[in-house]
Amino acid sequence: MQILSSLSSCQFLEELRLAGYKNVGDASLVPSSSTEPLNVMALNETLNLLGIGEGKLDSDRETAIGRIPVVSKSNVPLMPCRPTKARKLLAQGKAIKKRNKLGVFYLHLQFDPQMPVIQPLAVGVDPGTQFEGFSVVGKHDTVVNIMSESVTWVKQAIEKRRNARRARRNRKTRRRKCKKHRRTNQSLLPPSTKARWDVKLRIIRQLCKILPLRYAVVEDIRAVTKKNQQRWNRNFSPLEVGKNYFYSELKNLGLIVILAQGNETKRLRELFGLKKRNGKSIPVFETHCIDAWVLATAITGALFPTTKSLYYIVPLQFHRRQLHRFKCSKGGVRRRYGGTMSLDLKKGTLIRHKKHGLCYIGGNRNNRLSLHCYKTGKRISRSGKKEDFKILTKIPFRTQFIPLPKQGIQLR
Secondary structure (H helix, E strand, O other), X not given: OOOEOOOOOHHHHHHHHHHOHHHOOOOOOOOOOOOOOOOHHHHHHHHHHHOOOOOOOOOOOOOOOOOEEEEOOOOOEXXXXXXXXXXXXXXXXXXXXXXXXXXXXXXXXXXXXXXXXXXXXEEEEEOOOOEEEEEEEOOOOEEEEEEXXXXXXXXXXXXXXXXXHHHHHHOOXXXXXXXXXXXXXXXXXXXXXXXXXXXXXXXXXXXXXXXXEEEEEEEOOOOOOOOOOHHHHHHXXXXXXXXXXXXXXXXHOOOEEEEEOHHHHHHHHHHHOOOOOOOOOOOOHHHHHHHHHHHHHHHHOOOOOOOXXXXXXXXXXXXXXXXXXXXOOOXXXXXXXXXXEEOOEEOOEEEEEOOOEEEEEEEEEOOEEEEEEOOOOOEXXXXXXHHHEEEEEEOOEEEEEEOOOOOOOOOO
């Protein structure tokens, strides 16, 4: 696997910014060393030559929702358009409104354009422990910003499953014999680590379906390792194993992966005159998307973020099917719990209820469905009936669009 982790030269950056995307496909991004970091010093010289502003928005080009992704009739991602162009296409009946599984709004054209001009976009990824940032940037405009919560419940769920299995084997009850480990002598990625990186991959996969992405610029994470212990550092560090899996999957998507260190991301923010906020849980551009934006614009050549609105995404948590509840109910009865189906409907199915409006399906009890609020995830009803709602689609995430972020907002 070849991971690109540096820009070739200051001259290439200057040509990239001045000439535009047409030179990107012909320019070579192959670094001299696979471990060489992003060349921020060369970028610093280029930015000084071009006269970068201080991160201020241009009122003539600032938009509240960024660019609108566009997909052809044959589902080929095209260049995003402005909201005014999107309104014209909808008014003329040449496109229809759609949302992907992330909840991102896009247009589906009713025809296939002849010889469309497609310029590759770059997505910046700022991985984190609890929150993560994504930003898709073009030559001039910011297309979409995404802030998502990380999956943090897998380790606890696996521990509960292991304890329940051991408890059953110690009781006098029928059980199957212990099987031999089926992944012996195979590359084993911890489930909690794999779940964290899989969420990032799912987000990028959905973006690739509606946007012509070519580059993925990721802030490289370095784990705390032991000195003079190469085997431990390589095989037993969850961060090291997880990020290598992430980079290889990005390459399988056809993306060119470029890595940058944390100190280089900080220098990029200072070059653009952008400041980062300390509150990690506040869903605003300056918390996580700002790092993703500066990483992406180092490749595309944008001078400032044209929009600071974002999509706040929360992965839905589905409980694994259990043989019974861990705690007994009245009378010592252990009832069944968990699973991904509720009355022949998939959990997480988005519906429109007559009374509660937009919500999604949770569990079920006594032939009644549990309904949850789409924005907050809180349960709003335990007595949902199939005849009272209309099924829309299946969703793996809860998405909330924040056009004008306000200070002090916290979504959990």
